[in-house]
Amino acid sequence: MTNEPSPEERASQLRALADEAATCVRCGLSEGRTNVVFGYGDPDADLMIVGEGPGQHEDEQGLPFVGRSGQLLDQLLGEIDLRREDNVYIGNVVKCRPPGNRDPRQDEIDTCKSYLREQLRLIDPKVVVTLGNFSSKLLLRTDDGITRLRGRAYEWWGRFLVPTFHPAAALRGSARVLEDMRSDFGLVADVVAGRLEIEEPATPSEAPPEPPPEPLPETIAVAKPTFDQLGLFR
Numbered sequence: 446m447t448n449e450p451s452p453e454e455r456a457s458q459l460r461a462l463a464d465e466a467a468t469c470v471r472c473g474l475s476e477g478r479t480n481v482v483f484g485y486g487d488p489d490a491d492l493m494i495v496g497e498g499p500g501q502h503e504d505e506q507g508l509p510f511v512g513r514s515g516q517l518l519d520q521l522l523g524e525i526d527l528r529r530e531d532n533v534y535i536g537n538v539v540k541c542r543p544p545g546n547r548d549p550r551q552d553e554i555d556t557c558k559s560y561l562r563e564q565l566r567l568i569d570p571k572v573v574v575t576l577g578n579f580s581s582k583l584l585l586r587t588d589d590g591i592t593r594l595r596g597r598a599y600e601w602w603g604r605f606l607v608p609t610f611h612p613a614a615a616l617r618g619s620a621r622v623l624e625d626m627r628s629d630f631g632l633v634a635d636v637v638a639g640r641l642e643i644e645e646p647a648t649p650s651e652a653p654p655e656p657p658p659e660p661l662p663e664t665i666a667v668a669k670p671t672f673d674q675l676g677l678f679r
């Protein structure tokens with residue numbers, strides 16, 4: 446006997462959460478939105494991708510990453526033999542479009558993050574990919590920027606987290622950004638295929654970034670903690 450909810454129960458809870466979010470007015474972003482962009486994909490996915498927030502196309506269609514950034518994301522997924530329809534779930538830090546595509550504000554992120562926390566808990570992916578600064582800093586609880594954070598897989602609450610650039614940065618940036626993203630997606634492929642083990646502490650010459658204000662868990666292998674117990678997102 447186990448108390449773990451079945452995949453069907455988790456899918457049903459995720460649908461209920463999406464229904465709740467559809468009428469959310471917890472923050473001012475609700476005033477300008479066309480649709481809440483809750484998330485898309487397999488509720489039992491091994492890979493969960495977390496972006497920043499919906500843009501214009503996402504707001505119009507109610508789906509994440511359907512514009513140019515989404516095309517690039519699909520391409521990068523395809524290069525590691527993954528498709529968003531299959532074993533992947535895509536969500537965002539904030540579920541409603543910030544006006545004029547401005548950055549989400551901290552109060553908006555704080556108000557919205559319980560949805561993301563629940564998505565992570567219910568989907569329970571093997572690996573989380575954070576795209577860009579907002580999701581990477583939120584989930585790794587650090588002020589370090591994405592350039593510093595990317596390039597490795599972090600042990601994260603019993604799974605891996607791979608931070609990488611936001612596809613929009615590759616679209617407006619140099620070819621180097623895209624190559625770095627390809628390399629990070631290579632790490633993702635390794636985790637999904639079970640080829641990556643929990644990392645040993647880095648040697649001094651390849652020391653990890655400064656620890657975040659509140660330490661990340663060293664690991665992991667313990668019985669799965671609940672996100673609330675561990676104060677995630679506090």
Ligand code: URA
Nearest residue numbers: 496497498499509510
């Ligand atoms: N950028 C994001 O961060 N999320 C989307 O859904 C689309 C573009």
